[in-house]
Amino acid sequence: MTDKACRECHFISYGSICPNCKATNLSDDFSGVVIIIDPEGSAIARAMKVKQKGHYALRVR
Numbered sequence: 001m002t003d004k005a006c007r008e009c010h011f012i013s014y015g016s017i018c019p020n021c022k023a024t025n026l027s028d029d030f031s032g033v034v035i036i037i038d039p040e041g042s043a044i045a046r047a048m049k050v051k052q053k054g055h056y057a058l059r060v061r
């Protein structure tokens with residue numbers, strides 16, 4: 001299995017549906033992985049509008 005990043009919310013997962021926002025708009029062409037552990041206290045998470053902890057791609061093509 002290859003990991004894929006959601007084009008909607010940039011969440012990285014292994015399925016064909018994003019577990020974060022339920023979108024099926026996923027891409028295996030992404031770069032820059034950010035691990036969000038504390039969405040409330042992270043400036044990056046706020047900038048990316050991330051509310052759930054997990055792995056996120058910085059750029060999704």
Ligand SMILES: [Zn+2]
Pocket residue numbers: 006007008009010011018019020021022023
């Ligand atoms: Zn998503």
